Amino acid sequence: MLLPESCSVKVDGVECRLPPAHVVSVQSKDGEYMLAVVCDDHIAGLKGRLRVLQKEGKMPLGKIRFQPVIAVVTDCVTGIEEDYVEIELKRGVDSERKA
Template sequence: MIPDRCSIREEGKRCVNPPGFVVSVVSESDEYMIGVTCNKHRQAVTGKIGVLQGEGKIPSGKVNFEVLKAVGTDCVNGSCGDDLVQIDGIRNA
């Protein structure tokens, strides 16, 4: 699961914007997920990661921003009889 809001806090308050990017650091051998951010905070995240890399708290490597894409599904929404039978079957198991 991905958080429903940006990971950044400003003046102790969490950003209310939805995430637009998954932030990771790509090193020589691995990729490390750091968090999620909105477009507004993209530059701030880049700067903070640079500072943390300099302090050795985050592995060195390239900062990567992967665009999040919304995906919707109606495969189990309880609107048809088959869904209710499957849900009921799980509940009774």
């Protein structure tokens, strides 16, 4: 899943520029819904705000979950010459490389 590059919280109308550290969702009887992403600096404030929104009926009732963001990096094939050579050498097969 592709996440926003920065925290979802705004303070006095100014967007937080810190990277997200947690995915925020609510588990209700109908399913689980992602609400936001939040940095470590704003997690406590968002927890309180979400509880208030649930009490006011502006957000589904259910368990509020904060799951840590885990970065996954892959060594993907991008189609450059080195990728084709590596595939041919490691797998022992001919590639569709343009000579």
